[in-house]
Amino acid sequence: MTAFQDSTVAAPAEPPARPVPAEPAPARWTRLRGPAVFTAVAVLMLVVAPLALEPFRLGLLAKYLCYAIVALGIGLTWGQGGMLTLGQGVFFGLGGYAMGMYLKLHDAGGDLPDFMVWSGVDHLPALWRPFGNPVFALAMVVVLPVAVALLLGVLVFRQRVRGAYFAILTQALAAALVILLVGQQGLTGGTNGLTNFFDFFGNDVAADGTQRGLYVLVAAVLGVLYLGARQLVRSRFGRLLLAIRDGEDRVRFLGYDPAAVKTVTFAISAGMAGIAGALFVPVVGIISPALLGVVPSLELVVGVAVGGRYALAGAVLGAVVMGYAKTYFSEELPEAWLYLQGALFILVMTLAPKGLTGLAVTLWRSVTRRRAAA
Template sequence: MTAVEAPVEAPPVVRREPRRWQGPAAFAAVALLALVVAPLLLEPFRLGLLAKYLCYAIVALGIGLAWGQGGMLTLGQGVFFGLGGYAMGMYLKLHDAGGDLPDFMVWSGVEKLPALWTPFGNPVFALAMAVAVPVVVALLLGALVFRQRVRGAYFAILTQALAAALVILLVGQQGLTGGTNGLTNFFDFFGQDLAADETQRGLYLTVAVVLGVLYLGARQLVRSRFGRLLLAVRDGEDRVRFLGYNPATVKTLTFAVSAGMAGIAGALFVPVVGIISPALLGVVPSLELVVGVAVGGRFALAGAILGAVVMGYARTYFSEELPAAWLYLQGALFVLVMTLAPRGIAGLAAGLVRRRREAGT
């Protein structure tokens, strides 16, 4: 009679806990690259281009917060970007004029400084308005729209129409806004020559630091109780409403935060690039920012930033190397990423890391 063998128990599966230091370490590495390595290696022109990409990345961060975390597809962030940019541009034009009328007003036949422009001679007021005006506009729009439960494609079309309306308004006010040309020919920035390499390097560092601070703030917001509520609204707005919360308030506040980020980006963009015009804040620029967020990965804040930088660099590279076909190549890049990685570059990277962890368990 044979003895019954006892079943051999399989060894327990040891699951590796995610390393908590990986996120801070990656942030520190990127910060070191942006604040130390880039200014040392890049020539002033290329550093200025990178500063411009980072300004777009700030707008993309707000889009990632509103769209990726809150489910609000906003196609009109150029509106808030432009409001912040024009606030800064008005101060710079008045400062350069030295008490006289700005040059474009003289050419347009304006004889007296408009009352709207007068307070913007104060830099503190101009900086405050660059943030406050976009936030107030977003709060008013959100209170009107989200309370009526407008969402999805209807909200996206509404924001797109707002961007188109703002462009028409700015173009039609030649003596007040510079019309099609916008505001340009800036020479001085808080006592510094804007054409000097040191000034541009300082502006780049300022943009990089502001982006880092806003990213950390947005990341903390997403991880907070409000952030969890925001994700719940994105995934099941009606269920959140049945639980006693008001989704309209959550979405309005998030939309206002994203608008404030776009206003800050616009205020930084003006001294970096030297111009703010209706062509930079219409429907097409707003759509390009959304495309950048989609390429980077809208569900990850870092992905939204990465996508904006990648699309900005791709636009510059293709336009320099293949000026006749760069639009097609940029579109092909978008199609390629969306086909191979529907969740963007960040989603693709996260999937690779997850599979690597599973294979190592």
């Protein structure tokens, strides 16, 4: 009789666990490169610059950083969302006038501001009275630009207005605001705007210590807003925004509402511009229609294009570079600085369509490939 063999087969022994390979150095550097660069720039801006620059140059840098905050919002709407906005001066002006109205009322000590006395105004307008409260004024710095942007976004994006039509509409809005401000001499200061500020929350605006403190405040606000915008771009909302930029109709067919996403993004950029305008007022000491019309708005867009609109850091860099170039050319070559500024824009756009940051990334990748091949 044949003996039956046991049908159970022993399971093969599990292979020994392999050690987890260590993360290669290039991968670690790629992951830590962003925080390292941000930390280096933060130390340079917050520590080195206040110690190395004289008060006048430090004030100019603070002005450039105010423009960089506006450019950061343009990079968010244009570079990430594909919405070319040529009227960020509107939101910059709303925030600046909100802060300027509070500072003028504070300096007047309950009386009429000086330009109203010169214009023959005998009592404080009702529009100005709430801005005597600092809490209300600071809230309006953000609320007014965001409310206008939300209203405009709902009216425009729901009608699927985009591309050049949206850009022209925002540019017309900036021109209309300038005409309105210039025509209300007794209410807004007219062409001169609001100027002659003496006190900023208990500090002498003209003092060197106050200007250094304002510079640090502007740089810190720019850093916080940059980190917030960067986190927004990396989130699901940011990926949806990129998808709308590259194919809005496809995103709509997938069940999303591009109008809502674009409206929220436009409102966020408007809030950034309002904050920049409020910081600009004590730094420079003036807010006028000449600073928020069509030409200043176009200069900000040019700065974003020069730095690289597809990267938030490029938008910030471009605003600072264009601001410095404008100052340098106007000091060294006052008769030709407009031509040189235009030549700089043409040169960068011809040699590096993606801006200075795109050129830097291309060079870095080229060097990396050569090292890898070697």
